[in-house]
Amino acid sequence: MTSPAHIAMFSIAAHGHVNPSLEVIRELVTRGHRVTYAIPPHFADKVAATGAEPKLWNSTLPSPDADPEAWGSTLLDHVEPFLNDAIQALPQLIEAYEGDEPDLVLHDITAYPARVLAHRWGVPAISLSPNLVAWDGYEEEVAEPMWAEPKQTERGRAYYARFHAWLEENGITEHPDPFVGRPARSLVLIPKVLQPNADRVDETVHTFVGACQGDRGAEGDWRRPAGAENVVLVSLGSAFTKQPGFYRECVRAFGDLPGWHTVLQIGGQVDPAELGDVPGNVDVRSWVPQLAILRQADLFVTHAGAGGSQEGLATATPMIAVPQAVDQFGNADMLQGLGVARHVPAEEATAGTLRAAALALVDDPEVARRLKDVQARMAEEGGARRAADLIEAELPAGRRA
Secondary structure (H helix, E strand, O other), X not given: OEOOOEEEEEOOOOHHHHHHHHHHHHHXXXXXXXXXXXXXXXXXXXXXXXXXXXXXXXXXXOOOOOOHHHHOOOHHHHHHHHHHHHHHHHHHHHHHOOOOOOOEEEEEOOOHHHHHHHHHXXXXXXXXXXXXXXXXXXXXXXXXXXXXXXXXXXXXHHHHHHHHHHHHHOOOOOOHHHHHHOOOOEEEOOOHHHOOOHHHOOXXXXXXXXXXXXXXXXXXXXXXXXXXXXXXXXXXXXXXXXXXXXXXXXXXXXXXXXXXXXXXXXXOOOOHHXXXXXXXXXXXXXXXXXXXXXXXXXXXXXXXXXXXXHHHHHOOOOEEEOOOOOOHHHHHHHHHHOOOEEEOOHHHOOHHHHHHHHHHHHOOHHHHHHHHHHHHHHHOOOHHHHHHHXXXXXXXXXXXX
């Protein structure tokens, strides 16, 4: 058992990066540690609800509710905003922690200033990864082919030159690629079954603690309607929700199935009127308490984000994975490989395809058996309590009882 310490968490204002950390933070607070959480104001209330103290800073990244098109379309479009934000955030964070330096730094994979600050302060840093991590061979198999063309452009060279200069200004000689992708210590907040090439992940660095979901009662409850033989939840998460055409296909796929009830989360960027006539057994919402519904649902139509994928697995819910961007394509393949989901590419997600996949999944006892097996394995990974144990183990000796 350790004595109380000051632990500082750093993240960005994005649901998929903040939410996975919250139960770990809550557990550390429950154990008596003082936890500060550096976050833009959009997430201050959610952070404060864990018992942590928000340390606010202003971000230049697109808002969490912005249209995904605000991020651009190329690899450099996607990475440059994080470097720009990190450079302008660092002075804010130095000031926020002046005279209040922590004993240990926790950070999301996108929180570049956190590793710089840990280096400045001479304290341990632990990455909390909300999605897959690099395996032995990742650079050769994925990163180098992906970056081959951008690195040859003037813009790409300027990006790396700026990143190198920023790190060197702060006393770090490491190349930007391992600085971003190869932390010294990492807790992986996804089930190991969702990690590609898990047998090649260095588990002296990365520890899979699985889903850290906790009590979501504050998000609200949900009750299965009387007479609903099958409940399907459709959700594309919090970012990639501007898909009215897809939602119309879901209404057509499930709206006239006898005994089926559909909960259709459309986010804040789609007007319900765009869906046309919606039958009474389709409940259209801008937001829903997802985990509460999944605990009672028979099917989950998901974009296969890391959070949604593991919630589907943790609740043993069959899934139709319709990925939209980034790691979702790989997650969809992993889910299908586990035999618990069908990967349906977005361009093939017609009403007929969705309905056929749904009817096959919900009636398949082998799918149910595999889900129960995965659910049991996930329960053994330890979640937030194990994560807190491992974090406490990394605290400096002077902070241990």
